[in-house]
Amino acid sequence: MSTPLRLKELSKKEDLLTGGHRLCSGCGAPIIVRQVLLAAEVPVVAANATGCLEVSTSIFPYTAWKIPWIHSAFENAAATISGVEAMYKALKRKGKIDRKIKFIAFGGDGGTYDIGFQSLSGAMERGHDIVYICYDNGAYMNTGIQRSSATPLGANTTTSPAGSVIPGKLQPRKNLTKIMAAHGIPYVAQTTPAHWRDLMTKVRKALDVDGPAFINVLASCNRGWRTPTNTTIQDTKLAVETCYWPLYEYENGRLKINYKPKEKKPIVEFLKTQGRFKHLFSPGNEHILEKIQELVDAEWEALLREESLYSEEG
Amino acid sequence: MNKRVLMKGNEVIAEAAIRAGCRFYAGYPITPQNEIPEYMSKRMPEVGGVFIQAESELAAINMVFGASAAGARAMTSSSSPGISLKQEGISFLVGAELPAVIVNMQRGGPGLGNISGSQQDYFQAVKGGGHGDYKLLVYAPFNHQELWSLTMRAFDRADEYRNPVMILADGVLGQMMEPFTPTDYNPPELPPKDWVLDGCKGRPPRVIKSLYLGEGELERHTRKLFSKYKKMKEKDVLYESYETEDADLVIAAFGIAARVCLSAVRMLREKGCRVGLFRPITLFPFPEKEIQEIASAGKRFLVVELNMGQMVEDVKLSVNGMTEVSFYGRTGGSMIFPEEIVQEAERML
Numbered sequence: 219m220s221t222p223l224r225l226k227e228l229s230k231k232e233d234l235l236t237g238g239h240r241l242c243s244g245c246g247a248p249i250i251v252r253q254v255l256l257a258a259e260v261p262v263v264a265a266n267a268t269g270c271l272e273v274s275t276s277i278f279p280y281t282a283w284k285i286p287w288i289h290s291a292f293e294n295a296a297a298t299i300s301g302v303e304a305m306y307k308a309l310k311r312k313g314k315i316d317r318k319i320k321f322i323a324f325g326g327d328g329g330t331y332d333i334g335f336q337s338l339s340g341a342m343e344r345g346h347d348i349v350y351i352c353y354d355n356g357a358y359m360n361t362g363i364q365r366s367s368a369t370p371l372g373a374n375t376t377t378s379p380a381g382s383v384i385p386g387k388l389q390p391r392k393n394l395t396k397i398m399a400a401h402g403i404p405y406v407a408q409t410t411p412a413h414w415r416d417l418m419t420k421v422r423k424a425l426d427v428d429g430p431a432f433i434n435v436l437a438s439c440n441r442g443w444r445t446p447t448n449t450t451i452q453d454t455k456l457a458v459e460t461c462y463w464p465l466y467e468y469e470n471g472r473l474k475i476n477y478k479p480k481e482k483k484p485i486v487e488f489l490k491t492q493g494r495f496k497h498l499f500s501p502g503n504e505h506i507l508e509k510i511q512e513l514v515d516a517e518w519e520a521l522l523r524e525e526s527l528y529s530e531e532g
Numbered sequence: 533m534n535k536r537v538l539m540k541g542n543e544v545i546a547e548a549a550i551r552a553g554c555r556f557y558a559g560y561p562i563t564p565q566n567e568i569p570e571y572m573s574k575r576m577p578e579v580g581g582v583f584i585q586a587e588s589e590l591a592a593i594n595m596v597f598g599a600s601a602a603g604a605r606a607m608t609s610s611s612s613p614g615i616s617l618k619q620e621g622i623s624f625l626v627g628a629e630l631p632a633v634i635v636n637m638q639r640g641g642p643g644l645g646n647i648s649g650s651q652q653d654y655f656q657a658v659k660g661g662g663h664g665d666y667k668l669l670v671y672a673p674f675n676h677q678e679l680w681s682l683t684m685r686a687f688d689r690a691d692e693y694r695n696p697v698m699i700l701a702d703g704v705l706g707q708m709m710e711p712f713t714p715t716d717y718n719p720p721e722l723p724p725k726d727w728v729l730d731g732c733k734g735r736p737p738r739v740i741k742s743l744y745l746g747e748g749e750l751e752r753h754t755r756k757l758f759s760k761y762k763k764m765k766e767k768d769v770l771y772e773s774y775e776t777e778d779a780d781l782v783i784a785a786f787g788i789a790a791r792v793c794l795s796a797v798r799m800l801r802e803k804g805c806r807v808g809l810f811r812p813i814t815l816f817p818f819p820e821k822e823i824q825e826i827a828s829a830g831k832r833f834l835v836v837e838l839n840m841g842q843m844v845e846d847v848k849l850s851v852n853g854m855t856e857v858s859f860y861g862r863t864g865g866s867m868i869f870p871e872e873i874v875q876e877a878e879r880m881l
Contacts, residue, residue, distance in 0.1 A: 268644060291613065291644065293588060328561070333588040361561035364569065365585055376566070377573040377585045384577060 239282035240274040244447030246437030257418035267295035267329035293333040296341035299323040327354040327368035355439035367392040380497040398432040405431035407467035412455035444493020461518040542567035548683035555581035556604040558595035564703035565637035593621030600630040603728035609635035623662030627742025631690035637706035640865030648865030649704035654842035670815040672786040676712035771819040776808030796873035823850035
């Protein structure tokens with residue numbers, strides 16, 4: 219029987235990512251990883267793409283991971299875990315291993331949306347029994363806050379600098395969760411560390427399916443977002459309340475929105491707490507704020523419409 | 533007279549590229565070279581140039597391929613693991629005879645290694661890191677003045693030979709600040725870019741390719757490439773000698789290691805030891821003749837590198853058994869100290 223998703227019960231479980239790692243205080247990534255590993259009820263093996271999470275949790279000879287863990291280059295966490303999973307299946311077939319083991323890959327947005335996208339897409343198509351978890355903090359934070367294809371429109375980064383002529387990043391972010399859903403894999407979801415029960419439920423579903431699953435988790439980064447170190451949970455919660463980062467899932471191709479705010483907050487509520495959007499509140503940049511609101515509204519309404527199609531089917 | 537300025541090495545390269553007419557830059561984040569794309573993202577729009585952050589190193593080098601074919605002075609930069617990813621594109625640039633400047637701010641390897649400076653990519657840069665028989669012209673700057681001047685020169689040589697040029701520096705040079713004089717860029721006389729794909733209205737179409745399937749076609753093409761390398765060997769060798777004339781022992785080193793060796797040579801001279809420094813500035817073409825001359829005068833060599841021994845093989849090939857060649861190296865992003873070199877030299881003397 220699995221541990222009930224209640225704090226009292228969960229607090230009795232062993233943390234599989236220990237403290238003492240070197241990630242910044244307030245970093246979203248380790249909060250996500252701890253929740254993921256707490257949710258798992260079977261032994262897991264993790265692959266980790268190069269990035270903050272990998273560097274800061276594995277400075278030799280130390281490791282914060284109490285599970286088997288494998289690191290390769292930046293662009294191939296999904297390929298590496300594919301190899302591990304394929305070998306596990308082969309050993310199982312030969313009767314050399316009989317335990318049920320699950321395989322998880324962790325990558326940041328740079329290693330998932332950009333350079334790692336090819337290996338991610340390939341692993342999903344081949345149908346490996348793996349869960350890929352992206353912690354998306356919206357830029358290459360490990361190398362000094364360069365823009366990625368997950369960086370939102372208007373954000374100030376070191377390679378999309380906001381100046382008097384160019385107001386930060388000119389392109390909206392890529393909608394990776396939808397792209398992964400388009401792979402037609404058994405399970406795809408989007409969540410945040412602020413919604414721990416939602417996140418852990420989704421991880422359990424993802425681990426439960428036979429085949430590939432993908433979960434996109436919004437992670438704040440106080441270095442890149444220019445936020446205080448104690449507002450990680452508030453900030454990621456605001457992303458959901460403004461419908462910037464809706465909580466939803468695709469189970470066997472069917473969309474379900476897991477949370478609909480009673481009162482959808484304006485996107486500026488999410489933007490104004492973050493220094494990376496500070497310039498958008500200067501005179502002359504109102505149109506960008508409007509554009510961001512339009513993009514958020516369009517995505518949210520499209521999700522609502524899509525979900526209603528399934529409910530009509532019954 | 534231009535005023536001396538204080539700048540970070542990576543930014544020196546980026547600004548020098550822009551002054552030399554680079555108007556296309558594509559890059560991707562990797563430490564310790566991030567200041568190059570960051571600087572380009574700010575500066576390129578100011579000069580009407582293009583900055584693109586690619587989705588990977590593969591994309592960046594192939595964007596350079598496209599921009600170069602269209603006639604732009606194009607550049608990309610990265611650090612060791614990222615340069616490994618670019619190798620296929622570099623080989624294609626050479627095959628298609630497209631000029632480009634590629635900067636490698638080396639870090640420790642193999643694998644993810646670490647992010648400190650290193651010289652472990654000498655072989656990759658000099659012997660042809662990608663597939664096929666080819667060479668890059670490789671510059672090894674050792675201070676910010678050279679980062680500036682060699683970056684400018686790299687664009688000229690790339691255009692002259694229609695061949696990519698690599699700047700092989702390292703994380704230490706890239707990350708440190710030091711004063712230098714930003715000299716003006718004086719464009720030399722260069723062959724016209726009569727091969728550029730810029731629209732064939734009113735002229736016959738042009739072809740840029742690296743695929744040669746006809747009988748003997750590829751061999752002819754490769755021999756043509758090698759005639760360019762021969763020309764580079766004749767007229768593009770750069771090096772610096774320091775107190776080698778009366779020396780019994782000559783330390784040979786390039787880039788950041790040569791800076792440390794220079795301190796060691798001064799310390800040894802103070803002790804009365806007859807030691808000099810020979811510093812190749814071009815790693816290809818390699819200063820073979822100059823090394824032969826030193827060797828034929830009976831002087832011995834101590835090669836010092838921040839790797840397990842790479843340039844030492846080229847020194848030995850040049851010396852060809854005429855004299856003793858020893859090696860001292862530190863690797864994996866470790867810095868070398870002048871005292872270590874002094875000790876090593878004294879052991880040899």
